[in-house]
Amino acid sequence: MLGMVIDQASLSEIERLVLQHAGQAREHAYVPYSKFQVGAAVLAEDGQIYGGCNIENAAYGSTNCAERSALYHAVSRGMKPGTFRMLAVIGETERPITPCGACRQVIAELCPPEMPVILANLQGQVMRTTVSALLPGAFTSQALESGNRDEDHEPSSKDRMRSEGETL
Numbered sequence: 001m002l003g004m005v006i007d008q009a010s011l012s013e014i015e016r017l018v019l020q021h022a023g024q025a026r027e028h029a030y031v032p033y034s035k036f037q038v039g040a041a042v043l044a045e046d047g048q049i050y051g052g053c054n055i056e057n058a059a060y061g062s063t064n065c066a067e068r069s070a071l072y073h074a075v076s077r078g079m080k081p082g083t084f085r086m087l088a089v090i091g092e093t094e095r096p097i098t099p100c101g102a103c104r105q106v107i108a109e110l111c112p113p114e115m116p117v118i119l120a121n122l123q124g125q126v127m128r129t130t131v132s133a134l135l136p137g138a139f140t141s142q143a144l145e146s147g148n149r150d151e152d153h154e155p156s157s158k159d160r161m162r163s164e165g166e167t168l
Helices: 015-025 067-077 101-110 141-145 159-161
Strands: 005-007 038-043 049-053 086-091 116-121 127-131
Touching: 005 015, 015 038, 015 049, 015 086, 015 116, 038 067, 049 067, 067 101, 101 127
Parallel strands: 086 116
Antiparallel strands: 005 127, 038 049, 038 086, 116 127
């Protein structure tokens, strides 16, 4: 479970500010197909807040989510991966919105594992979580550096079959 649903009023001042930026970014969403506006904002180490919205395309695979838009915006402005301090995401959902799998992977790549993530809906409900809670056991650059073998993760079924002498 990502976290308990709480009221937006219980957020800290900086959490509310980052969430407010996410809400403002949401207003710029280009969503002619789904009509589902999402906004995100990332707080950088220098205190700057970078927003992003979802941008749809008729070729659906070319659509970009708000979370990735915000993070890519920050990186394109010179912010270094691993230095972000907080991410907030807001959408019109029954419960606080959660990132898709692709966004969770990008968040895990660019943000510190224990960085706070604020998930919200338009009714004022929020969840506080962390990057590592969004994607436990994330595949990151460290796995590539160690030859795809990370002792903190379970071996794949192919690896288990190889170690047991089975053919693939």
